[in-house]
Amino acid sequence: xxxxxxxxxxxxxxxxxxxxxxxxxxxxxxxxxxxxxxxxxxxxxxxxxxxxxxxxxxxxxxxxxxxxxxxxxxxxxxxxxxxxxxxxxxxxxxxxxxxxxxxxxxxxxxxxxxxxxxxxxxxxxxxxxxxxxxxxxxxxxxxxxxxxxxxxxxxxxxxxxxxxxxxxxxxxxxxxxxxxxxxxxxxxxxxxxxxxxxxxxxxxxxxxxxxxxxxxxxxxxxxxxxxxx
Amino acid sequence: xxxxxxxxxxxxxxxxxxxxxxxxxxxxxxxxxxxxxxxxxxxxxxxxxxxxxxxxxxxxxxxxxxxxxxxxxxxxxxxxxxxxxxxxxxxxxxxxxxxxxxxxxxxxxxxxxxxxxxxxxxxxxxxxxxxxxxxxxxxxxxxxxxxxxxxxxxxxxxxxxxxxxxxxxxxxxxxxxxxxxxxxxxxxxxxxxxxxxxxxxxxxxxxxxxxxxxxxxxxxxxxxxxxxxxxxxxxxxxxxxxxxxxxxxxxxxxxxxxxxxxxxxxxxxxxxxxxxxxxxxxxxxxxxxxxxxxxxxxxxxxxxxxxxxxxxxxxxxxxxxxxxxxxxxxxxxxxxxxxxxxxx
Ligand SMILES: Nc1ncnc2c1ncn2[C@@H]1O[C@H](COP(=O)(O)OP(=O)(O)OP(=O)(O)O)[C@@H](O)[C@H]1O
Ligand SMILES: [Mg+2]
Numbered sequence: 001x002x003x004x005x006x007x008x009x010x011x012x013x014x015x016x017x018x019x020x021x022x023x024x025x026x027x028x029x030x031x032x033x034x035x036x037x038x039x040x041x042x043x044x045x046x047x048x049x050x051x052x053x054x055x056x057x058x059x060x061x062x063x064x065x066x067x068x069x070x071x072x073x074x075x076x077x078x079x080x081x082x083x084x085x086x087x088x089x090x091x092x093x094x095x096x097x098x099x100x101x102x103x104x105x106x107x108x109x110x111x112x113x114x115x116x117x118x119x120x121x122x123x124x125x126x127x128x129x130x131x132x133x134x135x136x137x138x139x140x141x142x143x144x145x146x147x148x149x150x151x152x153x154x155x156x157x158x159x160x161x162x163x164x165x166x167x168x169x170x171x172x173x174x175x176x177x178x179x180x181x182x183x184x185x186x187x188x189x190x191x192x193x194x195x196x197x198x199x200x201x202x203x204x205x206x207x208x209x210x211x212x213x214x215x216x217x218x219x220x221x222x223x224x225x226x227x228x229x
Numbered sequence: 230x231x232x233x234x235x236x237x238x239x240x241x242x243x244x245x246x247x248x249x250x251x252x253x254x255x256x257x258x259x260x261x262x263x264x265x266x267x268x269x270x271x272x273x274x275x276x277x278x279x280x281x282x283x284x285x286x287x288x289x290x291x292x293x294x295x296x297x298x299x300x301x302x303x304x305x306x307x308x309x310x311x312x313x314x315x316x317x318x319x320x321x322x323x324x325x326x327x328x329x330x331x332x333x334x335x336x337x338x339x340x341x342x343x344x345x346x347x348x349x350x351x352x353x354x355x356x357x358x359x360x361x362x363x364x365x366x367x368x369x370x371x372x373x374x375x376x377x378x379x380x381x382x383x384x385x386x387x388x389x390x391x392x393x394x395x396x397x398x399x400x401x402x403x404x405x406x407x408x409x410x411x412x413x414x415x416x417x418x419x420x421x422x423x424x425x426x427x428x429x430x431x432x433x434x435x436x437x438x439x440x441x442x443x444x445x446x447x448x449x450x451x452x453x454x455x456x457x458x459x460x461x462x463x464x465x466x467x468x469x470x471x472x473x474x475x476x477x478x479x480x481x482x483x484x485x486x487x488x489x490x491x492x493x494x495x496x497x498x499x500x501x502x503x504x505x506x507x508x509x510x511x512x513x514x515x516x517x518x519x520x521x522x523x524x525x526x527x528x529x530x531x532x533x534x535x536x537x538x539x540x541x542x543x544x545x546x547x548x549x550x551x552x553x554x555x556x557x558x559x560x561x562x563x564x565x566x567x568x569x570x571x572x573x
Contacts, residue, residue, distance in 0.1 A: 130322035137282050137316050138339050138387075139308035148335065152326040228367040229325045 010198045017199055021187060026207055028101045028182035032173040033211070036108035037166040043113045044165070045158065047072065048120025049150065072114040080172050083107050084179055101183060104176035108169055116165040123157030124150055156227040163219025167212050174208065184208050230391065230423050231258040231281055236290035237447075238276055250276040252447035253290075258425060258440070260390075263417050263535070265434040265455070266427040267470060268444030274427040277444070278393050281425060282314040283307050295390060312340065315384035319396035321376040323368040329379050330355060330364040336386040347386075354382040358412060374405035381412065385420070392416070394426035398433060410437050414535070431470040435459065437535050443467050455534055460502075496547035498527065499557070502566035503540030512563050513544065520556060522548055543570070 005013070051072065054065035078086070084107035091106050092098050127150065135149045151158075174185025184204040192201030238251040250273040258264045268274050279285040280292050283299040291298050297310055315336075323332050330351050337347035355364055358378040368376055377397060384392055394413070398406040414437050417424050428434065434441050434455060442452040443466065451464045462468040501513075508531060517524045528543040548556065553569075560567035 128320075128322060130318055130320055131324060133284065134316070134318075134322045136284055137311060137314075138336050139311040140339055144339060148338065149324065153324060155326065226326075229369055 011202050013197075013199045016197055017203060018191075021191070022184075022200070022203060022207070025182060025184045025187040025204065028186075029170065029173050029184045029208070029211065032101045032104055032108060032176065032181065032183055033166060033169050036105055036112060036169050036173075037162065039105070039109045040112045040116050040165055040169070041162050043109065044116030044162075045120050045151075047113060047117035048124065049146065051117060051121045052124040072117060075110055076114040076118075078111070080107065080111050080175055083111050084176060088179065099180040099182075101181055103179060104173065104181035104183075108172050108176065111172065112165050112169055115168065116161055119161030119164070120154070120158055123154035123161065126157065127153045156223050156229075159223050159226065160219060163215060163223075166215045166219075170208060170212055170215070230260040230295060231425070232256070232293040233280075234291045234293075236280060236287045236292055238273075238280060238285055239288045249447050251280065251287075254447075254449055256442055256449060256452060258423065260423055261417070261421055262439040263414070263424040263426065263437050265438035265441040266425065266444055267429060267431060267434055267441060268427075269429060272444040273447040274444055275395055278316070278395055278425065278427055281391070281393060282311055282316060312387050313389055314391045314393060315387065315389040316393040316395065317377065317380040317384050317397045319399045321368070321373075321380045321400075323376060323379055323383070325368050328365050328367055329360060329371070332368070332379055333382045333386055335383060340387060350386060351382070354385055355379075357385070357416075358382045372405075373401050374408060377401065377405075377409055378412070381409075381416070385416065385422075389422065391423045391425065394424065396428060397426065399428065399430070406433070413437060431474045435474055435532070435534055439535065443470070456539070459532075459534060459539065493527070493545045496545055497553060498570045499544050499546070499560075500568045500570050501540075501542040501544065501560060502568075503531075503538075503542070504564070504566075505538055507564045508538045508540040510563070512560070512565055513542070516556060516559050516563075519559075520552065522546060522552065522556070 047068070051065070051068055054062055054068060075083075084104065087107045087110070088098050091103050094106060095102055097103055131149060131153065132145075135145050140148065173181070173183045174188070177183060177186030177189045180186065184207055188201045188204040191197045192204065233254050233256045236251060236254045237249060240248045240250055242248055252273070254277065266274050266277060276285060280287060280299075281294060283294075283302075286300050291300060293299075294310065295313055297306075299307065299310065302310055324335065327335070330348070333351040333354055334347045337350060342350070352364070355361060358381050360375060360378050360382070363371070363375065368379065371379065380397075392413075397413075398409050401409060410433065413424060413426070416422055417437075426433070426438070438455050440453065441455050441458055442449045443458070443464065444450070445466055451458065451462070451467050458467060459471055462471045503512075513524055513526065523546070525545045526542060527545050529541070531538055531540045546553070546556070557567050557569070
């Protein structure tokens with residue numbers, strides 16, 4: 001045995017890679033990302049819509065608007081690592097555990113929702129005001145206006161927003177490793193850092209990159225397909 | 230169909246000032262007519278239009294549409310009343326996310342028309358506005374004129390009684406403007422829809438309107454039949470607008486007269502005004518032969534309004550006083566307005 005492996009050898013020592021662990025870590029990362037993205041999608045659209053509606057010209061800047069805006073800014077300002085630790089008691093109360101992929105979800109969702117909600121709000125603001133006047137003149141109800149005008153007319157912004165959000169979430173899942181949430185980041189930390197296994201870190205990083213590129217690629221294609229402007 | 234009683238509408242601007250966008254307006258728009266509102270930017274035209282579909286409610290006075298006072302309706306009744314009133318815009322305001330046919334179907338979705346029925350109706354309307362074959366295109370693939378046609382088809386989808394047009398042709402080139410105006414006249418005749426259109430172009434008024442109101446600073450400063458306004462504009466602003474169309478009925482003719490009095494230092498210049506009945510009759514020739522006097526035509530022009538053709542002619546003659554009187558009388562008997570504008 002060589003006691004002093006070269007740099008190249010450190011990164012290509014595939015014998016020490018436990019592929020089963022890699023697979024399950026990949027699965028955990030995907031689970032956290034997908035679930036959180038889905039939740040952030042619905043929550044973010046709701047919050048973004050509320051942010052937009054409450055600050056429209058026709059409304060006065062109401063207390064609701066200021067409250068909402070304040071909360072959103074607050075959660076956007078808290079660093080993810082702090083948030084996840086801060087939320088440990090809440091997570092315990094909600095899920096009865098503080099480890100495993102599910103335990104990371106509250107923090108993931110809470111930190112990404114404000115980020116995405118702001119993008120939704122921007123998308124809504126960009127809608128042609130005349131089109132909204134048409135909607136009013138046709139006598140649309142609030143729900144019809146949302147489903148037939150607001151949502152479809154801001155969809156490209158929403159899709160590119162959720163793409164960026166999902167990519168950010170992949171990064172957050174890696175950080176969630178600190179509370180033992182599992183996933184590729186966690187694996188890289190446990191195996192790669194603590195047991196000095198650079199190859200695992202490399203593989204984990206590679207898989208994370210593939211996931212990120214896949215998300216970006218899908219998002220770009222979707223936006224191109226739906227944007228008929 | 231539409232009646233305004235002392236209607237005023239004020240806005241408070243962002244810096245707290247009060248603006249009277251519409252000021253003490255009284256007007257009546259008959260069912261089935263095309264009513265034009267003309268005025269410069271900021272005159273309050275769009276606000277007036279929005280008062281008709283209840284997007285704005287009057288600060289004072291009352292607006293009655295199809296027998297209903299909009300301010301007294303509940304939210305539900307107002308939504309229903311709005312189904313009678315459609316609107317088209319300068320910038321078309323189509324949903325870019327929908328195809329042509331989906332845009333036309335939008336108002337039908339709102340009132341819950343069954344799919345097959347709404348598809349049928351939308352197809353008919355697309356045919357009517359001359360866009361057959363473009364059903365599945367997206368607005369971004371259409372020209373301005375085509376987009377406005379989609380706007381019109383969409384506006385007609387829920388069988389409105391009234392069509393409001395906010396500068397509907399202002400973003401279009403002259404050729405396309407003509408086509409859209411013809412389409413509007415066609416719709417007005419075939420579907421018996423009352424059209425209220427606002428514009429800053431007198432040409433548009435001239436071509437398709439029955440009545441016109443001239444707006445300035447929120448007030449209506451002049452109103453009446455288009456022909457009358459063109460013949461006898463009262464207000465300076467109106468006169469300017471009439472002149473801008475090249476239909477120089479009054480003031481600008483003075484320049485012409487001055488010019489021709491030099492060319493014809495002797496004799497008499499007479500201005501003749503023909504109307505719909507007399508414009509295409511050979512009256513001048515007939516009288517020239519009858520009295521056996523040479524009549525030279527100095528200037529002649531015919532203008533086509535929607536309801537009328539207006540003819541203006543300046544003739545020159547050299548005759549005795551008695552014969553001049555006789556000739557003038559003959560013109561008047563033939564239904565032509567005759568006016569001596571320069572004598573010896
Ligand atoms: N919602 C509003 N809030 C405040 N002021 C308004 C509002 N709507 C219109 N105004 C003001 O009322 C006046 C008349 O506006 P309006 O849009 O009716 O004019 P317009 O004749 O349609 O002009 P344009 O030809 O430019 O469209 C303007 O001074 C405008 O700034
Ligand atoms: Mg306007």
